[in-house]
Amino acid sequence: MNFSWMAWTWPTALxxxxxxLLLIGMTVWEWRAPGGNPRVGILRFETTRGDRLFISLLGSAFINLAWLGLIxxxxxxxxxxxxxxxxVVFRFV
Structure with a gap:
């Protein structure tokens, strides 16, 4: 396959x-300690480890996009x- 049309750079690959690696790590963590003990944090709804990972990835995407646009x-x-x-998300959400 030829991926020369894509703008692959080291930061993109990283x-x-x-x-x-985060997804693999969460899979291993869930396999080693199933359940993850859902809890209610500052958002006032029940979240699991996977939910908190998703929230942190989504928020990080918005942080980086805002930074890129503003700074x-x-x-x-x-x-x-x-x-x-x-x-903060993993600790308090």
Whole structure:
């Protein structure tokens, strides 16, 4: 297959690799400790580990898009903000 038409860069490849590793890690975590103990956090509805991963990935996408649109292509600070956001989501949601 020839993927030369795609704009594959190292950051793009790293992004998709991290997403794949997160999904594999969550699968292993669920296999080792099934259930994940659903809990009610600050959003006032029951969430599981998978729900919190989805919320953190979705929020991180919006953080990075907003950063890109408002500040520019230097995304290292938005990455740090996204990691902090994910930690808060897993801790309090």
């Amino acid at each position: 992004f998709f690799t991290i997403i794949a 520019g292509p230097q995304l290292w600070w938005s990455l740090a903000l996204s990691v902090a956001y994910a930690i």
